[in-house]
Amino acid sequence: MESTKLNRRDWLKSGLLSIGGLAIAPHMSFGETPRVFPNTDKYGDFLYSPFFKEHVTNKPFAEPKALLAKLNANENPHGPSPKALEAFKDSAVKGNRYAWRELFDLMEKIAEKEGVAAENIMMGPGSSDLLEKTGMVLFLDGGNVVSADPSYMSLIRVAEATGASWKRVPLKNDWSHDLDGMEKAIDADTKLVYICNPNNPTGTITDGKKLEDFCSRVSDKVPVFIDEAYLDFMPNDVQKSMVSLINKGKNVIIARTFSKIHGMAGLRVGYVVAQKEMLDKLQKITRGGMGITYPSIYAASASMDDTAFLEKSKKLNTESREHVYASLDAMGMDYVKSYTSFVLFPIELEGKAFLKMMTEQGVGVRSFEIHGKNYCRVSMGTMEEMKIFSKALKKVIV
Template identity: 35%
Template sequence: MTDSHGVTEREAFDVQRAEAVVRLRDALQGVPVYKPGRPPTVVPDVVSYKMSSNENPYPPLPGVLEAVAASAAQMNRYPDMGATALREAVAADLGVTPEEIVTGTGSSGVLSAIVGAACEADDEVVYAWRSFEAYPIMVALSGARSVQVPVTAEGRHDLAAMAGAITRDTRLVIVCSPNNPTGPVVTAAELEEFLAQVPADVLVVLDEAYVEFVRDPEAAEGLEVYRSHPNVVLLRTFSKAYGLAGLRVGYAVARPQLAASLRSCVIPFAVTELAAQAALASLSVKDALLERVADLVEERGRLLAGLQDLGYDVPDSQANFVWLPLAGHTQAFAEAADARGLSVRPFPGEGVRVSVEAPEATDRLLEVAREFRDRMS
């Protein structure tokens, strides 16, 4: 016998039985959903710009496409599981050993392995909030508890409050510098003061996904911090400055023994050969990369200055994006930008993150900001 949809009683019974038997972890009930930046609405007669995902607007660096194409001919083969050549190249670039490098699917993939390695049920992970949206997801999936410490009114880490939030249950602390989505860095002096208060057995991850864009002379220098503190791990990526967001390559820098443990937690063959070759090719043309980064930093300065001139209270971003703390006006601003062919990243009730794009996108965003200010005043 079938119902009006052609489903037999047996099929319906099997579905009900499967739903009744299958059980998932209780922790999944508290896992937030990651919301990626969406593409812009197509507006007639104008070029649309995606300013919502902190992507690099430039095409791949010279030689990268050729390296990927050559590697694609071997896609029927598994990649080197240890990403040996890439680890050696990254280590040489940073002045560390390959044994200190852990690669993965973007810095997020590596961080997920770190959280899984460090945390069990009911452990605590301390981090600033608002910060990178993936942090609470990774923590919840591990069964640990998030301890979110509010950023200051200037969008900066409140490291004194974070130090005070560390308890005997704390296993991991994440410091995002520059902070995503607000933009400010953690200074060298305040980070040293903070680390002096962190127990030696608590792991501290310094997330430097946007480190190439930093120009603040007082900013903490990750490698110096890492060399001075055995419990510090650096987290970096090829997704942002290097423009390889679509290939997912990131890495951590950790003491050799810790790095070996972390590599055992990363999904096998996480970095494809195409991604590894693209990263290697990008590293080989670092001068061209730095020229592009310099152009984006200059455009960031123009965007910041323009918004400040319009009266917006914009934090001093050291990344490839800026933050507008618009509170209750957040969604309205995002809709106004979208109507002009610009997608931005709204965080409802808090603010809007705007990625640095082409100069034309900056000009149009400033026009939107001016019109929005006039309408709200």
């Protein structure tokens, strides 16, 4: 066993074991997350845990161009910002150059926004890349990761593929994280606690003050990774980042992305904020920022300055979400109140059949089984797309 661990570490350090070597593959339904191949049940659905699985159709989803409303990947239909597009276009001519100086400039800009030092920032091509790198590096010698179930699976799947075990703690009845249960689950082999807030696929939040107290206390024992990909969609009165804990010396890692509110999912820019010692540990094996293109760096910087676009993006997302609520109310259907760019709601139909029927209507969505009950997760598109979704859903559930 010890020889296996050493070989794994040597392969990673030599660059021979990449994300591809860990059997990462695109999700067949064109989702937002590359994943390690999960276990499947006898129906071919993806089994994430005894409580949580994803329904998968027998055939891959239609390509985006074949869908009237592509609402299965939590993409922002309103972006990128016009200023970001202009910056991308203007800088593309220098795409023959490496962009290290420009990347450092972006890191300085992000650090100023977050109120930390630039040495606390590590860049990556999207936040999922950084989640996965953390999962690889921290679990070279095994150990376990504690997280909620269900939650975003990117870090968990890579950690398991690297050699970790997953200690899953079911969400509470209100869909918030069971922080007490998670703290009790920590043992001598725990290498990381992972929290997605707002959570995916539920769209729910855990109280900011309670989470801050938890992170402050628990990070003295084990690193805590807080994934804040959807933070910018939250109302200002409940929006609370854990970045403030960095200047208090706490061993936390906070992930942010340009894929959501900035509408740059295809341009691939994200970052984590962490203590320098943690980032040094990650970058001994993997290089932060190496996968970001020259024009994407300029686009990200320009998007940060386009506050009017960011505010409009949030407003339009909220309007689409309210439309979904109203449509579900009119159909007599329940839903989980969301603080993100997607809504989860229970369905009576079997998941595969539901996906097939929605796809036949030209609408791409996702379907999960959580604690034995079927759910649909619909991403927020344009208002036109949401109206197409509502019309299709009404036909399917009748």
